[in-house]
Amino acid sequence: MSMLIPDPLEPFLIFHPWLLNLAFACGARFREFAVTTFFFEVFLIEQDLIQAPYRLNFLGILSTENGTPATIGFFSKEKTPFIAFVLGGPGSGKGTQCAKIAEAFGFTHLSAGDLLRKEISSNSENGAMILATITEGKIVPSGVTIKLIRREMESIENNKFLIDGFPRSEENRIAFERITGVEPNIVLFFDCPEDEMVKRVLGRKQGRVDDNIDTIKKRLKVFAALNLPVINHYTRRGKVYKINAVGTIDEVFEKVRQVFDDCKQMIK
Ligand SMILES: Nc1ncnc2c1ncn2[C@@H]1O[C@H](COP(=O)(O)OP(=O)(O)O)[C@@H](O)[C@H]1O
Numbered sequence: 001m002s003m004l005i006p007d008p009l010e011p012f013l014i015f016h017p018w019l020l021n022l023a024f025a026c027g028a029r030f031r032e033f034a035v036t037t038f039f040f041e042v043f044l045i046e047q048d049l050i051q052a053p054y055r056l057n058f059l060g061i062l063s064t065e066n067g068t069p070a071t072i073g074f075f076s077k078e079k080t081p082f083i084a085f086v087l088g089g090p091g092s093g094k095g096t097q098c099a100k101i102a103e104a105f106g107f108t109h110l111s112a113g114d115l116l117r118k119e120i121s122s123n124s125e126n127g128a129m130i131l132a133t134i135t136e137g138k139i140v141p142s143g144v145t146i147k148l149i150r151r152e153m154e155s156i157e158n159n160k161f162l163i164d165g166f167p168r169s170e171e172n173r174i175a176f177e178r179i180t181g182v183e184p185n186i187v188l189f190f191d192c193p194e195d196e197m198v199k200r201v202l203g204r205k206q207g208r209v210d211d212n213i214d215t216i217k218k219r220l221k222v223f224a225a226l227n228l229p230v231i232n233h234y235t236r237r238g239k240v241y242k243i244n245a246v247g248t249i250d251e252v253f254e255k256v257r258q259v260f261d262d263c264k265q266m267i268k
């Protein structure tokens with residue numbers, strides 16, 4: 001299990017549970033969500049870390065496109081899958097290790113980034129917005145990403161999922177948990193020094209619009225500001241397995257294998 005990582009949002013996060021408790025004491029669960037998300041979004045606007053046209057659409061997370069409320073809790077009790085969130089900075093090796101976990105342990109690998117890139121290439125209604133957001137290294141609105149993850153999870157007959165590169169912010173995390181009604185069983189965190197991540201991303205050569213030095217710098221900033229708080233949250237919940245991502249692919253996988261071997265009892 002990892003130690004808590006200092007992050008620049010810590011003072012805000014201390015305030016955040018206080019706000020939650022206050023709203024909860026008022027007996028309004030929906031208001032609790034709306035109010036706290038609103039404060040998060042105001043903060044993110046100030047930091048210029050989320051996409052402008054979508055940034056005040058905090059209530060949209062709970063709605064589908066036809067305006068009806070989204071299902072809260074889309075897994076039945078008997079069919080709740082085992083979920084591992086796989087987090088780490090850009091180029092830390094999440095995708096590489098997920099492919100190996102999927103093969104060795106029978107998981108379905110869902111990469112949030114790949115699902116978003118597929119939306120761009122399928123010319124969907126959100127394609128242009130997703131492309132602009134990824135090019136800027138910012139985070140796509142939760143409702144869009146969760147809809148894609150949900151569609152995949154519902155269409156695949158497996159009870160073990162790796163969700164790679166999501167949630168990227170506290171707002172992503174809160175929305176996912178509200179909409180699905182579940183938390184991940186475990187969270188893998190690939191801990192990698194920034195210079196190594198930059199080297200790996202620049203060497204990836206997959207023709208991605210965001211694998212250039214300017215966007216990488218923005219992605220690293222967004223990771224530190226928005227993704228580390230998610231990792232800290234799940235560390236406090238005792239769910240994080242921190243893996244040193246330095247070493248060869250096989251060396252890193254040996255550490256990953258150990259985690260999944262240890263969790264065998266939990267994985268149905
Ligand atoms: N342990 C490692 N050592 C060296 N290179 C690696 C390692 N793991 C992954 N890579 C390479 O680094 C690049 C980024 O890895 P990737 O799995 O795509 O990262 P992420 O999904 O976290 O962005 C890829 O080109 C991959 O082949």
Ligand SMILES: O=c1ccn([C@@H]2O[C@H](COP(=O)(O)OP(=O)(O)O)[C@@H](O)[C@H]2O)c(=O)[nH]1
Nearest residue numbers: 090091112113133134137138139140165166
């Ligand atoms: O849940 C997600 C996952 C990805 N992205 C966007 O997709 C980009 C690439 O993400 P991916 O996980 O594919 O790559 P990584 O940054 O980890 O190398 C990110 O910088 C974000 O702009 C996003 O907005 N939400």
